[in-house]
Amino acid sequence: xxxxxxxxxxxxxxxxxxxxxxxxxxxxxxxxxxxxxxxxxxxxxxxxxxxxxxxxxxxxxxxxxxxxxxxxxxxxxxxxxxxxxxxxxxxxxxxxxxxxxxxxxxxxxxxxxxxxxxxxxxxxxxxxxxxxxxxxxxxxxxxxxxxxxxxxxxxxxxxxxxxxxxxxxxxxxxxxxxxxxxxxxxxxxxxxxxxxxxxxxxxxxxxxxxxxxxxxxxxxxxxxxxxxxxxxxxxxxxxxxxxxxxxxxxxxxxxxxxxxxxxxxxxxxxxxxxxxxxxxxxxxxxxxxxxxxxxxxxxxxxxxxxxxxxxxxxxxxxxxxxxxxxxxxxxxxxxxxxxxxxxxxxxxxxxxxxxxxxxxxxxxxxxxxxxxxxxxxxxxxxxxxxxxxxxxx
Numbered sequence: 001x002x003x004x005x006x007x008x009x010x011x012x013x014x015x016x017x018x019x020x021x022x023x024x025x026x027x028x029x030x031x032x033x034x035x036x037x038x039x040x041x042x043x044x045x046x047x048x049x050x051x052x053x054x055x056x057x058x059x060x061x062x063x064x065x066x067x068x069x070x071x072x073x074x075x076x077x078x079x080x081x082x083x084x085x086x087x088x089x090x091x092x093x094x095x096x097x098x099x100x101x102x103x104x105x106x107x108x109x110x111x112x113x114x115x116x117x118x119x120x121x122x123x124x125x126x127x128x129x130x131x132x133x134x135x136x137x138x139x140x141x142x143x144x145x146x147x148x149x150x151x152x153x154x155x156x157x158x159x160x161x162x163x164x165x166x167x168x169x170x171x172x173x174x175x176x177x178x179x180x181x182x183x184x185x186x187x188x189x190x191x192x193x194x195x196x197x198x199x200x201x202x203x204x205x206x207x208x209x210x211x212x213x214x215x216x217x218x219x220x221x222x223x224x225x226x227x228x229x230x231x232x233x234x235x236x237x238x239x240x241x242x243x244x245x246x247x248x249x250x251x252x253x254x255x256x257x258x259x260x261x262x263x264x265x266x267x268x269x270x271x272x273x274x275x276x277x278x279x280x281x282x283x284x285x286x287x288x289x290x291x292x293x294x295x296x297x298x299x300x301x302x303x304x305x306x307x308x309x310x311x312x313x314x315x316x317x318x319x320x321x322x323x324x325x326x327x328x329x330x331x332x333x334x335x336x337x338x339x340x341x342x343x344x345x346x347x348x349x350x351x352x353x354x355x356x357x358x359x360x361x362x363x364x365x366x367x368x369x370x371x372x373x374x375x376x377x378x379x380x381x382x383x384x385x386x387x388x389x390x391x392x393x
């Protein structure tokens with residue numbers, strides 16, 4: 001008697017008549033998946049996985065007819081212990097699967113290449129575990145995949161170009177891994193979220209490589225380089241942008257200060273040139289600190305609540321509108337330290353609200369008011385005269 005016939009006989013023999021008969025291949029796949037994983041201490045997720053009962057009633061198993069269509073491994077409650085072990089290649093035998101997730105835990109090993117058999121898979125999330133090795137190139141077969149979340153693992157290698165070629169991709173979340181190489185070009189016109197922060201990616205990003213549909217873009221904590229003045233103007237649907245802690249260079253296009261975003265994070269790069277917003281900036285936090293930006297401080301920045309312009313090469317006097325908004329409490333943080341500014345028209349007796357932070361230290365002037373600065377601003381109040389003579393403006 002063949003194995004499939006024996007499994008079918010067992011399913012029929014042990015299940016009450018009102019149970020649907022699970023496809024024997026899916027039944028065997030679930031058994032293999034169970035053998036490859038264990039509950040971590042304090043977890044009882046697998047307590048319902050009794051193969052003498054209907055597998056479609058197991059925790060995290062969802063069926064349609066005789067096939068498993070969704071598999072959510074582990075207790076989804078926040079803070080619940082996860083699972084340990086490895087992901088079984090048998091997952092690839094659940095060919096009707098549209099959703100596969102794993103809760104945070106201690107699952108190790110690589111991603112099975114058999115995932116490529118899941119032609120209907122739309123949602124794949126295996127985050128906050130200890131997955132390593134590379135993403136299999138066979139993931140390019142997942143043509144219906146919309147969300148890929150492999151964040152907070154230890155995955156190495158490059159991001160396969162086939163990931164960028166997935167036609168239905170909407171969300172790509174690969175942050176906090178060890179990816180190297182370049183950012184692939186994306187073809188999906190539905191892509192809205194790309195989160196690649198905290199990796200070791202390098203190289204430049206071509207202007208057309210990220211579709212204009214993108215709304216959330218985080219590339220911080222990598223080694224990416226090159227200009228962005230042709231890339232960013234196309235991305236006018238952005239609601240979140242973080243390019244900090246990279247090696248991007250060239251000018252910051254003025255259009256980015258008109259985006260409908262809450263936080264703009266471009267700090268600790270190699271951006272150069274003057275900064276010229278097109279109009280009043282309606283962004284709550286703008287951080288363009290630790291670059292090589294120069295020229296005068298634009299009065300259009302006075303509408304920003306938290307403004308980091310420190311550690312650049314700005315010159316001239318701070319526009320009076322900043323003083324007005326600082327005293328009225330509209331500006332909560334104004335960091336101007338470590339520039340080449342020559343003045344700020346504020347009365348030394350002016351009362352700055354305690355809720356507001358101002359730092360003017362280490363510029364080409366004696367600070368007209370004494371305010372607390374962050375520790376990393378140093379102890380020197382004024383730049384040496386020899387440095388200031390080189391940056392008059």
